[in-house]
Structure formats: structure tokens, C-alpha cells
Amino acid sequence: QSALTQPASVSGSPGQSITISCTGISSDVGGYNYVSWYQQHPGKAPKVMIYDVSNRPSGVSNRFSGTKSGNTASLTISGLQAEDEADYYCSSYTSSSRVFGGGTKLTVL
Amino acid sequence: QVQLQESGPGLVKPSETLSLNCIVSGFSISSGYYWGWIRQPPGKGLEWIGSIFHSGSTFYNPSLKSRVTLSVDTSKNQFSLKLSSVTAADTAIYYCAKEVVYFDYWGQGTLVTVSS
Numbered sequence: 001q002s003a004l005t006q007p008a009s010v011s012g013s014p015g016q017s018i019t020i021s022c023t024g025i026s027s028d029v030g031g032y033n034y035v036s037w038y039q040q041h042p043g044k045a046p047k048v049m050i051y052d053v054s055n056r057p058s059g060v061s062n063r064f065s066g067t068k069s070g071n072t073a074s075l076t077i078s079g080l081q082a083e084d085e086a087d088y089y090c091s092s093y094t095s096s097s098r099v100f101g102g103g104t105k106l107t108v109l
Numbered sequence: 110q111v112q113l114q115e116s117g118p119g120l121v122k123p124s125e126t127l128s129l130n131c132i133v134s135g136f137s138i139s140s141g142y143y144w145g146w147i148r149q150p151p152g153k154g155l156e157w158i159g160s161i162f163h164s165g166s167t168f169y170n171p172s173l174k175s176r177v178t179l180s181v182d183t184s185k186n187q188f189s190l191k192l193s194s195v196t197a198a199d200t201a202i203y204y205c206a207k208e209v210v211y212f213d214y215w216g217q218g219t220l221v222t223v224s225s
Contacts, residue, residue, distance in 0.1 A: 001171055003154070034211070036212070038212070045215040045218055046204075046212070047215075048212060051211040051213075052211070057213070091155075091157075091212075097157070097168060098145070098160065100147075100155040100156065101154070102154045
């Protein structure tokens with residue numbers, strides 16, 4: 001299985017919106033509505049921000065949203081804040097495996 | 110409050126077997142769900158290693174399948190990872206996590222270094 005494809009880095013200014021893409025294939029991202037997104041700050045364990053493509057766990061800001069079209073999922077963060085600066089990983093569940101994206105470093109300028 | 114805690118040696122010699130345990134508190138493994146292992150080499154991304162159901166059925170990353178064994182001990186409310194024939198490329202932070210299609214609870218991670 002190959003890792004999902006994410007941009008290595010994205011950046012934005014406070015208050016702006018950014019979108020991170022996550023591209024897979026028809027047998028992972030495209031075949032299941034089980035895409036999740038994780039935020040990881042340095043030295044910390046990942047934290048789920050979006051699950052099942054577009055659902056937010058309790059306690060996660062509504063500034064985080066997710067969508068999917070075909071084999072590509074996207075995470076949008078609106079109203080960027082300094083605390084959003086972190087690494088972000090997408091992941092897809094399939095019936096026989098799980099796969100992560102390579103990760104995207106978000107820099108808040 | 111669900112909590113997971115990894116434990117095991119922080120240093121393993123090349124060609125030997127890496128063994129880690131994950132103790133779960135605040136939730137009974139017997140209740141269901143998958144329990145997974147994920148690793149992260151220093152400065153790199155996340156890699157799924159494998160997942161085990163409370164009944165013992167398993168799914169492994171194809172790239173690691175020949176070297177990985179997962180097991181679960183419901184009496185101790187813990188699950189375990191064994192990775193054989195390790196090399197320096199297996200040096201990573203190893204995380205255990207509860208899985209409900211996505212990974213909703215994670216351990217803090219434990220760094221395992223492969224070196225002689």
C-alpha cells in the first residue's frame with residue numbers, strides 16, 4: 001500500500017483560511033467515507049480533528065472542516081490561529097488496512 | 110477517561126525482536142473495537158503497523174507483515190506488538206491507539222532505538 005499524498009507544507013496568516021489536500025486511490029480514499037485527519041504538535045501524540053470525512057469530535061473547534069471528492073479529501077481550517085501551527089496527517093480506513101498521508105506542516109505566518 | 114500507555118525497552122539490538130505492551134485503562138478491551146499500533150521515525154510521518162480486534166483477529170501493514178505479530182490479553186486489559194529482525198530503520202516513536210474506524214485515543218508514545 002502507498003501512503004496518501006499530501007503537500008509537504010502550507011502556510012497562512014492569522015484569520016485566513018487554508019486547505020490541505022489528501023489524495024489516494026479508489027480502493028482507499030475513494031472507496032470509503034472513512035477519512036480522518038490528525039493534528040500533531042511537536043513532541044505530542046496525534047489528535048483526531050476530523051473523522052468519517054467531515055465529522056468533528058466533541059471539543060474540536062468548528063473552524064476545522066473536511067470534505068471529499070473522488071479520491072481526494074481535504075481539510076480546511078478557517079480563521080487561522082497561532083495554535084493551529086502543527087503537522088497534519090490524513091488517514092484512510094479500508095476493510096483490510098489503514099494508511100496515512102505523508103503529513104503537511106502548517107505554518108501560521 | 111480512556112488512557113493508553115506503552116511500555117517496553119527503549120533500546121533494541123539489530124536483528125533482535127522489539128516487544129512493546131500497551132496497557133489500557135478506563136475502557137475494557139473485551140468491549141470491542143480494534144486496537145492499533147502506529148510508528149513515527151524521528152522527523153518523519155506516521156506509519157500504521159497493524160490492528161487487532163478484541164477477539165484476536167488482526168490486520169497488518171503489508172510492508173511489515175512478515176515481521177509483525179500482534180496479540181491481546183483481555184485478562185490484563187492490554188495488547189502487544191512484536192517486531193522481529195529489527196534494523197536501524199525501525200527506530201521510531203511507537204504509539205498504541207484505540208480504533209473506531211479512526212484512532213480516537215492514543216498513548217503518549219515510546220521511543221525505541223535500534224542500535225548495537
